Amino acid sequence: MINKDALAFAVASGGIFTYSVMDALMKGLSITSGAYSAVLWRSLVGVMLLGVVFVARRRPWPGLAAFKLHAMRGGTAGISVLLFFWGLVRVPMAQGVALTFLAPLIALYFAAALLGETIRRTAILGSIVASFGVLAIAAGEVQAQASTEHVLGSVAIFAASIFYAYSLILLRQQAQVADPLEVALFTSVVLSGLLLIGAPWFATMPAMEQLPAIGTAAVLGSVSAMALAWAYGRAEAQVLAPVEYTAFIWAAILGFVCFGEHVSLFTVAGTGLIIAGCLVAIRGPAAAAPQTEAAA
Secondary structure, eight states: OOOHHHHHHHHHHHHHHHHHHHHHHHHHHHHHHOHHHHHHHHHHHHHHHHHHHHHHTTOOOOOHHHHHHHHHHHHHHHHHHHHHHHHHTTSOHHHHHHHHTTHHHHHHHHHHHHHOOOOOHHHHHHHHHHHHHHHHHHHHHHHTTOOHHHHHHHHHHHHHHHHHHHHHHHHHHHTTTSOHHHHHHHHHHHHHHHHHHHHHHHOOOOOGGGHHHHHHHHHHHHHHHHHHHHHHTTSOHHHHHHHHTHHHHHHHHHHHHHHOOOOOHHHHHHHHHHHHHHHHHTOSTTOOOOOOGGGO
């Protein structure tokens, strides 16, 4: 008989891999069409896919309190996703993913400020360790004499992590009033609606040859979110926490295969420190699980 935790770990690993492939597709689309267009069209296709499931299951529409949370998180996650893919065009995938690992740490401080939670000593220690990781990655950029575009990309992804950390706080509040399907669908509805407002100025129509990639990215994003939700519903966060960091490995492989990117020793060392900081910070029964953007 298969161990429950082992099965959940395997499903979560598949979810992280699936999401990493989606990241590679989205980076390619962002390079050719811009991050705004890539995120817009992926979101619209995602709404259609999730909407079909929502209607088929005859789910009730969210109440006013729930929709307010969906609206807030849709806007916050939208800014995060745009900044992330804008930055990912300018930096290697592995480096971009490494910087997103800061989100769970930042979320601990948002939780203290907004939810009145106590910041534990382990969180402070973990933040210090992770800060050295960010400095190591920055040192790598200095040593490599990185271009202005490269530096701006790193800054954009760091900013994306801050917005994503806040969206994790909103996600915790959403989980109290809505199930994962409703959260995913209506967050995407809000995000798509906001992006459509600026579409006449910032978006371009996708070319025919881009449609398969857009559709595949939307499907992979949905599959990943459902896989992670299934896994976290069946195993403790401390069991699944390490699987989140396999995203760096997949990002390094996909970045090399798809874009010819190489991972520097500074990035590897910095990522190791960031991951160590996160694992230290989230120790304890009250700790929040680290999450990737797949949960957005």
